Amino acid sequence: MSNQLVSQEFIPHEVAHHFDDAHQEFESAKIGMWAFLAQEVLFFSGLFVAYIVFRYLYPDMFVEANHHLSWQLGTINTVILIMSSFTMVMSVRSAQLSQKKATFNYLVATLVFAGCFMVIKGIEYSSKIQHGLLPAKWFSAEGVSETLHLFYGIYFMLTGVHGLHVLVGMGLIIWLMIRTKRGEFYADYYTPLEMVGLYWHLVDLIWIFLFPLLYLVG
Amino acid sequence: MSNAYPNINFFKVDSGLKSWLFTLDHKRIGLMYLLFICISFGLGGTFALLLRLELLTPGTLFFTAKEYNQLFTLHGAVMVFLFIVPSIPASLGNFLLPIQLGTKDVAFPRLNLASLYVYMFGAVFCVYSLFAGAIDTGWTFYTPYSTTTDTSVISMTLGAFILGFSSILTGVNFIATIHKMRAPGMTWFRMPLFVWSLYATSIIQVLATPVLGITLLLLIFEKVMNIGIFDPALGGDPVLFQHFFWFYSHPAVYIMILPAMGVMSELVTTFCRKNIFGYRFVAFSSIAIAVISFLVWGHHLFISGQSNYATMLFSLLTFLVAIPSAIKVFNWLATMYKGSIYLKSPFFYFLSFMFLFMIGGFTGVVLGTLSLDIHLHDTYFVVAHFHYVMMGGTVMAFLGGLHYWWPKMIGKMYSEFWANISCLLVFVGFNMVFFTQFILGAKGMPRRYYNYLDQFQPLHAFSTFGTWVLGLGFIVMLVYLVWSLFKGEEADANPWGGITLEWQTASPPPFENFEKLPVIEYDPYDYDKVKPYE
Amino acid sequence: MSDNHHFIPPLKYYIGTFIALLILTAVTVWVAQFDLGPLNEPVALAIASLKAGLVLGFFMGLHWDKGPGKLFFVSSVVAMLIFILFTMTDIAFRGDTDAMESGYHTINSPVKVIKSLPSH
Numbered sequence: 001m002s003n004q005l006v007s008q009e010f011i012p013h014e015v016a017h018h019f020d021d022a023h024q025e026f027e028s029a030k031i032g033m034w035a036f037l038a039q040e041v042l043f044f045s046g047l048f049v050a051y052i053v054f055r056y057l058y059p060d061m062f063v064e065a066n067h068h069l070s071w072q073l074g075t076i077n078t079v080i081l082i083m084s085s086f087t088m089v090m091s092v093r094s095a096q097l098s099q100k101k102a103t104f105n106y107l108v109a110t111l112v113f114a115g116c117f118m119v120i121k122g123i124e125y126s127s128k129i130q131h132g133l134l135p136a137k138w139f140s141a142e143g144v145s146e147t148l149h150l151f152y153g154i155y156f157m158l159t160g161v162h163g164l165h166v167l168v169g170m171g172l173i174i175w176l177m178i179r180t181k182r183g184e185f186y187a188d189y190y191t192p193l194e195m196v197g198l199y200w201h202l203v204d205l206i207w208i209f210l211f212p213l214l215y216l217v218g
Numbered sequence: 219m220s221n222a223y224p225n226i227n228f229f230k231v232d233s234g235l236k237s238w239l240f241t242l243d244h245k246r247i248g249l250m251y252l253l254f255i256c257i258s259f260g261l262g263g264t265f266a267l268l269l270r271l272e273l274l275t276p277g278t279l280f281f282t283a284k285e286y287n288q289l290f291t292l293h294g295a296v297m298v299f300l301f302i303v304p305s306i307p308a309s310l311g312n313f314l315l316p317i318q319l320g321t322k323d324v325a326f327p328r329l330n331l332a333s334l335y336v337y338m339f340g341a342v343f344c345v346y347s348l349f350a351g352a353i354d355t356g357w358t359f360y361t362p363y364s365t366t367t368d369t370s371v372i373s374m375t376l377g378a379f380i381l382g383f384s385s386i387l388t389g390v391n392f393i394a395t396i397h398k399m400r401a402p403g404m405t406w407f408r409m410p411l412f413v414w415s416l417y418a419t420s421i422i423q424v425l426a427t428p429v430l431g432i433t434l435l436l437l438i439f440e441k442v443m444n445i446g447i448f449d450p451a452l453g454g455d456p457v458l459f460q461h462f463f464w465f466y467s468h469p470a471v472y473i474m475i476l477p478a479m480g481v482m483s484e485l486v487t488t489f490c491r492k493n494i495f496g497y498r499f500v501a502f503s504s505i506a507i508a509v510i511s512f513l514v515w516g517h518h519l520f521i522s523g524q525s526n527y528a529t530m531l532f533s534l535l536t537f538l539v540a541i542p543s544a545i546k547v548f549n550w551l552a553t554m555y556k557g558s559i560y561l562k563s564p565f566f567y568f569l570s571f572m573f574l575f576m577i578g579g580f581t582g583v584v585l586g587t588l589s590l591d592i593h594l595h596d597t598y599f600v601v602a603h604f605h606y607v608m609m610g611g612t613v614m615a616f617l618g619g620l621h622y623w624w625p626k627m628i629g630k631m632y633s634e635f636w637a638n639i640s641c642l643l644v645f646v647g648f649n650m651v652f653f654t655q656f657i658l659g660a661k662g663m664p665r666r667y668y669n670y671l672d673q674f675q676p677l678h679a680f681s682t683f684g685t686w687v688l689g690l691g692f693i694v695m696l697v698y699l700v701w702s703l704f705k706g707e708e709a710d711a712n713p714w715g716g717i718t719l720e721w722q723t724a725s726p727p728p729f730e731n732f733e734k735l736p737v738i739e740y741d742p743y744d745y746d747k748v749k750p751y752e
Numbered sequence: 753m754s755d756n757h758h759f760i761p762p763l764k765y766y767i768g769t770f771i772a773l774l775i776l777t778a779v780t781v782w783v784a785q786f787d788l789g790p791l792n793e794p795v796a797l798a799i800a801s802l803k804a805g806l807v808l809g810f811f812m813g814l815h816w817d818k819g820p821g822k823l824f825f826v827s828s829v830v831a832m833l834i835f836i837l838f839t840m841t842d843i844a845f846r847g848d849t850d851a852m853e854s855g856y857h858t859i860n861s862p863v864k865v866i867k868s869l870p871s872h
Contacts, residue, residue: 018323018730024398027819028325032394034821035420038828039386039428045832046432046462050447052836053458053843064869071781078777086770089811096760136452137444139862144869146861147453153445157436187758201812208803211777212796216784397820425831453856461839512831516838525845528838 009100011182013189026191033195037202040165044206047158051213054150061145063218065152068133068141070124074215077120078207084113085204092197095180095190103193104180107173110200114170121163128152158210165203172196227629227726242327243729247334248313249627252620254337255309256696258300265293267689270651270682276670286668287354288369294357299378300341302612303470306477307388307423308337310619311416313627315392317720317727318410320401320736325394333387336380343377346370356666358467361448361459365440372441375434382427382434385473389423392416401719403738410718410742411500415480418504422469422476422511430466433459457522464515472511474608476504478615479546482571485618486550487743488716489565490557494743496549503542510539520591529588536586543579547572562714563637567618570645574610578603581656596666599659605652617644617695624699625713629726630706636698643691650684715750718742722751759816769810776803 019025055062091106132140135156136149176196179185185193228245231237238246269289272281281289312330316323324330347353347370355364355371364371396417400409437459439445446452448459487494494500516524516532550572559565581603585591594600625631658677663670670678712721723732740747780799788795809815814822 016327018321018327018399028394028398030817030821031397031819031824032326032329032390034819034824035390035393035424036386038824039390039424041825041828042425042831043428043432045835046429046436048832049462049836049839050436050458053455053839054447056840056843058453067869071784075777075781079774082770082773082777085773085807085811086766089766093760093763093766135439135443136446136862137442140864142864142866144866146859146863146865147446147856148863149861150446150453153439153443153447156443157439157445161432161435198812201807205804205807208807209797209800212780212784212800216780216796218787218792421827425828429835450856451860453859453861455843457842458839461842465835465839512834513838516842519842523846524842526849527845528842531838531841 009183010098010186011184013184022188029191029195030198033198037198040202040206044161047154047161048209048213051154051158054147054154055217058145058147058150061147062151064143064145065133065148065155066215066217068128068131069155069215070127071215073120073124074211077117078211080113080117080120081204081207084110084117085201087113088197088200092190092193095185095193096187098186100180100183100186103185104177107177107180111170111173111177114166114173117166118163118170121159128156155214158214162203162206162210165206169196169200169203172199226728227724228729229629229726231729240331242323242331244312244316244324244327244330245627245727245731247330248309248311250334251304251312251337252309254341255301255305258296258341262293262297262301263689263692265289265296267685269293270685272668273670273678274682275679276672276675283668284354287356287666288352290666291353291356292348295344295353295374295378298357298470299381300344302474302608303381303385304337304388305474305612305616306481306619307392307416307419307473308333308384310481310616310623311392311419311477312388314623314720315395315413315416316399317723317731318413318718319395319399320404320719320732320738321395321399322730322735324391325399326391329387329391333384333391336387337384340377340380340382340384343373343380347373347377358463359434359437359459360463361437361440361456362450364437365449372438375437379431379434382431385423386427389420389427392420393424396420401736401738407498407501408738408741410480411483411494411497411504412477412480412718414501414504415476415483418508419473419476421505421508422473426466426469426473426512429462430470433462433466436462457519457524460519460522461515464518465512468515468518469508469511471604471608472507474612475543476507478571478612479504479543481615481619481622482546482550482568484716484718485564485568485615485622486553486557487745488622488714488718489560489562489568490554491560491715491745492553492557492743493741493745494549495552495555496545497741497743499545500549503545506542507539510535510542514539514586517586517591520588521595533586533588537583540579540583540586547576547579560715563634563641564618564622564714566638566641567614567621570641571611571614571618574606574614574645574648578606578608578610581606593662594659596664597659598655598663598665601665602652602655602659605648605655610648610652614644617641620699622714623720624702625709626720626725626727628703628706629709630702631709631713632702632706633698636694640691640694640698643687643694647684647686647688647691650687651681652684654681654684712751717745717748717750761810761813761816765810765815769806772806773803776806 013022015022015025019028087106087109091103091110094102094106128134133152135153139149139152173196176193179192228243238250241247269286272279272286350370350373351368353369353371353374355367355369359371359375396413436445436447440448444452447454448456450456483494483500513535514532516528517536520529581599585594585600585603621632621637654677658674661674663674709725711723711725719736722736776799780796783795783799808825814825
């Protein structure tokens, strides 16, 4: 084990008392996180079911609603999230190599990308608000389809819940940045980094499906 | 911290309120859950007593129609979300899982404490909603009434949403613990069957509960933003809500029964001094129940306007889910055969379960039969069915487990005499209340009805008298259990002669559960090779 | 020790996945401009699934993982598919016995209905 590195810039990790060793601790965390991710998939599944049901029932309305969405912005956001996934996994890799600065910098990049994603989302949302393309309570736009408000209800629920997950992810990344600066992550211990990484990749995964479903209809 | 307190029982390690509220010890967390679960049961039970009081006579007696609706809604919501879903896993499961696995704690002790806090936080929302215009939609929150009523739907559903996370976090913790923290030599097939049942329960908790979460969130947003997906006036579909709701709530009933079945396996082996008949069948049937439970939710929607193809599919699959449950009952019975039966209070609860759960299970198959359900849906027959499985099943097993593990957890014995009296009162009272309701339902009495035809009055009155017998049984139980906390006889390490790991350590266990962590060489119920620890 | 804790995947897997994801995103957008009729959705979902598989396998490490992570994830997807499929057996066949049960009939729409879309 890299003892010089550990004594210079890193805080050695103490394994929790109820675990036999660091390996059991890490593997347990991974299993726990994958179980949690399974739960997240099912959380979004309700929204996907709502989408599928109403797309099945009102296919033309979905095509019409799609005209008001910018596929260009959607594509940019997809690329941004893919880049953020890349920088996230590079951050974990840097910790595995005990490269403190690189770990931190990749986290910053991930945070920046996440921020850009939210900014673009904000631009899209304000455009919808301006045009009155909102859930039924506030809907005030014109349309051929009578049920147009249903799409926007589902759109805001889907992107809103996803956006909330992005915000939570950003908070977690900031937490990781603080801990990285303190020297808590190195070759023998980077569990929180890996776990938040898994969470972050799931957020990217959800968007990978949302993108064609919302932006590339018809 | 690790070896600081190897030999002192966990109660004595630290004292004071803070040591409980900030504990990371799964045993203390389990006991705190137990306290809240019992309080919730008392609250839900009070609502039941009150609503049955109203039903003594047709027409108005003590409550208005709206208040009656609120009573049965609150009875259901409190019992389902605050009591029965967490009941066995969070209290007995938390206490016993690490000990039965031969390890020091669950995988994530801080997450465990967090799940308790989340439970308390969710409970606060639910209790708040009681006073802020108590909800009257039924615990199932069906649209369109739930989206249009002015009662406190949002606070109650937010409460249930939060409680769901407590359930999910418990499930995540148990899954990681069972995968990774078994004692050396404990293969999957040397785990106690209670552990298998907790594993299957955790699968359901993790996969089904988030759908409840999103459903309730969608309901809240439907009310706040008029999304419209459940509102026919906006082009939506109210039956879609039912699909969403029951996708969780049907697997949820297996969250309720699976741990109870796990307790049953523990009771039958110890009190018959015999190895379980068909260990692998019982273990795999738990997993099978967990899997099939996701396939049958539409049987709650048979007369909702669902398509005929869906009804036929769900009816067929519902017959399938009864099979693994039946396998367990046969295996427990076969375990009793030629066993050396030690007839004590926990075993009386086992026997109650056997009888009552079978009735509940059979009537479930009756309701799963499409042609019969057309007539029986939303009648008292349904109410009787689910009380037979939930109370005659889960609650009996919970009580059996509570009594069985009481000396282990508390270190004191309760009065066997009063325990038997209470069990008798509960059994008799239960059947008085609910067997009557099978008859009421078959004769056409609808459920959730405030008023009814005169001809049903004698049966309703008899059912209400039964609730008083049942209530008395629980009051007696509360008294002797609380009494035992202070004045009970000190319990041995192994008062019942069990051979699973929890009986091989002190009562109550030391802080890290064992003086010396065990190494497993035998099957969990191998009475031929293992003699009960003295 | 063992598997992932000290196993560091070669950089090429991460770079390769990253580039593949970008290419597949471009493909998704490119294919969307063609109307493939009933194949529209399956193709879009197939490409998305491929991208998802790459993220799961290489960014999230499932390709190298020996634990139950794969099983958990696949179970969640299967549960979701059951949810979708069985709900659709209801939604898709509603009107088969009673015409009144399918579609919608007179709603209070907040939409200001116009005859046709203005050309954008």
